[in-house]
């Protein structure tokens with residue numbers, strides 16, 4: 001699969017996401033649907049956006065006992081999304097169960113991506129709240145390696161970690177990276193950021209871009225700018 005820009009459609013309603021997607025006319029960006037939109041509108045919003053011809057990354061970050069995750073993944077595979085995810089911290093048993101649940105009777109399945117440590121977690125909160133004392137980059141690489149061993153397709157990570165993930169796992173193990181900002185843009189609450197062109201050089205396979213596109217005065221131009229920097 002080639003490099004692509006995934007637009008994080010963090011909207012609270014069907015109405016808002018549809019009027020946003022209408023701006024793109026014939027263009028069909030790869031769309032990320034997260035908890036906010038999914039919990040507001042339910043699985044129908046996934047079917048509707050899919051029917052418009054968009055690829056979909058369903059970002060629900062599952063983390064529960066293996067049997068529950070397996071069954072939930074089996075429901076999600078029926079939504080025909082292109083990519084979905086879980087927390088690697090749910091253990092290898094959970095990741096393997098998730099893959100089993102996600103795989104359709106004909107052997108096909110959406111890409112399955114693992115969240116390692118959230119970018120909102122830092123060394124201090126990881127040590128204090130979850131009692132993990134190792135350096136955070138070692139923890140991220142360990143989770144990436146276990147996800148790869150379980151047969152997952154990639155991880156969500158910072159673009160700063162993409163190169164290392166590829167060397168620890170493999171070049172074909174996907175790195176899906178949020179934290180992208182334009183050089184002249186506002187970084188907001190993201191801390192460690194890269195431009196689309198820097199993320200390309202760093203080896204990211206997908207960039208996930210939200211507010212730099214959704215809050216731009218011209219979202220289509222902002223999207224095209226990401227494509228020019230990252231894909232072209």
Ligand code: C5P
Nearest residue numbers: 008010118119178179208209210211212
């Ligand atoms: O608006 P912004 O470009 O910061 O959006 C980034 C998207 O990526 C959001 O939907 C956010 O939830 C998601 N994300 C992230 N960091 C992670 C995982 C997901 O920013 N570690």
